Amino acid sequence: MSYGEFGVLEVKDHFLGFETATMGTTMLPCGSNGVNYVSVNEGSFAAVTDEPGGVLQITTDTGDNDNCFLMIGPFKPADGGVVMEARLKMADITTGALYVGWTETLDATTPVMPAEFATATMTYNGSGGIVGAQFDSDGTTDDWRAVFGDGGAVNSDADANGTRANEAAVNDEYDVIRVFVGPSGRGEVYLNGRLIKAVDSVVTTSDVGWMCLGIENRSGAASVLEVDYFLARGYVDWTV
Secondary structure, rough: OOOOOOOOOEEEOOOOEEEEOOOOOOEEEEEEOOEEEEEEEOOOOEOOOOOOOOOEEOOOOOOOOOOEEEEEEEEEEEEOOOEEEEEEOOOOOEEEEEEEEOOOOOOOOOOOEEEEEEEEEEOOOOOOOOEEEEEEEEEEOOOOEEEEEEOOOEOOOOOOOOEEOOOOOOOOOOEEEEEEOOOOOOEEEEEEEEEEEHHHHHHHHOOOOEEEEEEEOOOOOOEEEEEEEEEEEOOOOOOO
């Protein structure tokens, strides 16, 4: 139980304004309500003006595997759970990879995709826990996949190559991704209101990590992502 009026941590950004148009290579503010970003090499941000409600356009730099992550945290799921939701679309799904969800580790200068899918194999990166939705144009079959891992390996109760949503991303079409990590460590991944996969005890209850949305170049040319909104919510426990 938390005491005081600030026990809920919430960022809800519709990108009606943002801080910078040119990416840096260290963690910097991006959104108008506290969303930060970190990138490999310098791409750019722009406001989309032909759609209502505030849409942020992210364009990566042109080198292969250049990326950008919107991120917020750190949150501790054990303090009441964490949830994030984002509405997003790619202009051309053949040019890049996406990750949306929880990650315990996210480097503040050279971030890497928590999970990557090439041909028919999922690779789990980093030393920490991950719960998220992943899309990768390097895969032979295009699809959103729910991924659950820790310590660079898949969770024992999850599918080694991710759980297919059977609902692939489509050029210039929005998807809504929602990811939940409960105080018991249970992870849930949803696509457009439908549960793809849930796994119990995927995150160690003492873990502290980030909610993020990342795009990474796969073609050696700029990859473009548009984000309508980014929501992240967690809690703090000041019990003494």
